[in-house]
Amino acid sequence: MKDLKGLFNPKSVAVIGASNKEEKVGYIVTDNLIKCGFPGKIYPVNNKADGEILGLPAYKSISDIPDDEIDLVVMSIPAKFINATLRECGEKGVKNVITLTAGFKEVGGEGVKLEEEMGEIAKEYGMNIQGPNCLGSLDTHTPLNASFANGMPNKGNIAFVSQSGAMTVAILDWSMANGIGFSKVVSLGNKVDVSEIDVIEQLAEDDETKVILGYLEGISEGDRFLEVMRRVTKIKPVILLKSGSSQAGAKAVSSHTGSLAGNEFAFDAAFENCGVMRAHSMQDLFDYGVAFSKSEVPKGKNIAVITNAGGGGVLTADKIEELGLELAELSEETKAELQKYIPDEGSVNNPIDVLGDAPADRYEKTLEVVLQESNIDSVIVMACPTASYKAMEVGQAIVEAKKTSDKPIIVVNMGGPSFEEEEKILREADIPTTVFPETAVTVLQMMERYATIQAENQESCLDKITDVDKDAAAEIINNAKAAGKDALIGSEAYQVAKAYGISAAPIVLAKTKQEAGIAAEEMEFPVVLKIASDKILHKTDIGGVVVNVQSKEEAENTFEEIMQKAKEAHPDVIPDGVEVQKMMPSGHEVLVGMLRDAQFGPIIAFGMGGVYVNLINDVCFKLGSGINDEVIDDQIESTKISKLLKGYRGDAPSDIPAVKEVIKRVAKLTIDFPEIKELDINPVFVYEDGCSALDIKITL
Structure with missing residues (x-):
């Protein structure tokens, strides 16, 4: 230091x-x-x-x-x-x-x-x-x-x-x-x-x-x-x-993971990983900063709203729900106490409407009562400058009520010159103010987020993964690099995944039709045959993938057909051969991937997989460094596919722990091997018991 x-x-x-x-x-x-x-x-x-x-x-x-x-x-x-x-x-x-x-x-x-x-x-x-x-x-x-x-x-x-x-x-x-x-x-x-x-x-x-x-x-x-x-x-x-933008995110388009990543995905993932909170405008930056400088951090998500304007209260409630916070439920005792100070035309339900003619003492008493409610973690006090509103008196009343509690209070003064003197009083008492209710809620969300950051476990879970064969993976990767390859073929990628304990469908390389037939027979039918070449990226487009092959003879014939189609489509490319892969039963399709950022290293992707992955764009990115079970849980939970994995409309739940294991091991692999630029597993079939990676792409 x-x-x-x-x-x-x-x-x-x-x-x-x-x-x-x-x-x-x-x-x-x-x-x-x-x-x-x-x-x-x-x-x-x-x-x-x-x-x-x-x-x-x-x-x-x-x-x-x-x-x-x-x-x-x-x-x-x-x-x-x-x-x-x-x-x-x-x-x-x-x-x-x-x-x-x-x-x-x-x-x-x-x-x-x-x-x-x-x-x-x-x-x-x-x-x-x-x-x-x-x-x-x-x-x-x-x-x-x-x-x-x-x-x-x-x-x-x-x-x-x-x-x-x-x-x-x-x-x-x-x-x-x-x-x-x-x-x-x-x-x-x-x-x-x-x-x-x-x-x-x-x-x-x-x-x-x-x-x-x-x-x-x-x-x-x-x-x-x-x-x-x-x-x-x-x-x-x-x-x-x-x-600015992450160059890795802007340039990487060769994999599903790369095409799904936005320009700022790396910084978002890195900041979240290390507890840095991100502002997206200069106004936000200083709104957050002022609030943190003046207030204590709330102990939870429950917010009470006190307002003299019903419309403002509704807007605030909408924003609270949108940002995942909670409009606090008031106890019957609190409501009964509030009724002593708020006329019947107002409301003692949250948002609490003290009415447009509210004098300073109504604000003060209401705030004092609300601050004592155990179910409330923070308070937004809101005002429109009605003809009867006494700004200086209300400001002083809020200051007096604040002395009874250390819970955060943010005052929303929806106006301009009418509030100048009140703003000065509140500023001197270290009570933050905003002009708009949405800003106040956003600030409280950021403060509640920091309370979570302070309690978060930042220890990586990857050190606990010791059952890997790093030497075996290194040999495959080094041989590919020595051969001048930019990517591993499927059977090589399978061997690397196997060395790191990533559950995957077996796949072997056949250089002759006889080898293809023998491999298919040993795997048990049905099998899938795929052209093997790091130079042919879109194999399906040229007829380079054939599924549901049911016999040795069919495997041999398919070998020859695939090689011929590859030659016609890419006459300048000499394929390594044809890969034979065990055809697995269908399951929920998810994607697990990695894109390496030049500054922060592996960024791990998880989301919905399959042919519509780019259309649906249901993916969440997390930093590989420092990843742990809590982070992976949040990563899975933040996607729509997680609802299907849990069991949807009577379906049996899938094996989410098996998916977590794939994510961990992909992170471990890509941290151990900085030469892996991109990794894409799409799909991973997820079953009630276990999962299986099908198509594994590793770019060097």
């Missing part, structure tokens, strides 16, 4: 490129350090310096500064001078540098070389280098404004990590207008050395930070990201907005 304390809480800061010219970045950074009240020493550095910069003694070089320990250097000089100056910093013993300058890998060419050299300098001197091409860092608690942002944000407990400097500037400006406070704000830039993983790992131990938000355009160390996030998300919530 990198020690980044010097980036946030330094005792001294040197600004290389400091200036007295207001239009220069070096001026803005130095001015920001002074204005924010940084308590340590500030050293302006400029090779043309003569006297003072912004009233502080200036130095021509970092080497000229008499202070032996400079905790942090902020650099704003042309890119071509950066690396030489970094070496001077290294010789001076500086351990933390923020490089604001652009002109590196983002411009290509020489910039790429300069940035690579910068990374080597960081390693040589053991320096933490943030950037280049970044906005800088801010810490409201030190305080420190080592950036060229326009001003200092409010003090708070939200940390924001961003790969985009422009996005950071926009957020800071917006936050100041909306009263949102930050603990730390970190602009990463090109991430030559310090990454989002390093910063988030540090923030996990930061007492001033309660929730970590991030905007990322890419993640460079997938395995380390997963490992660190699994630890951090047990300590505090991490919510990330990820832009």
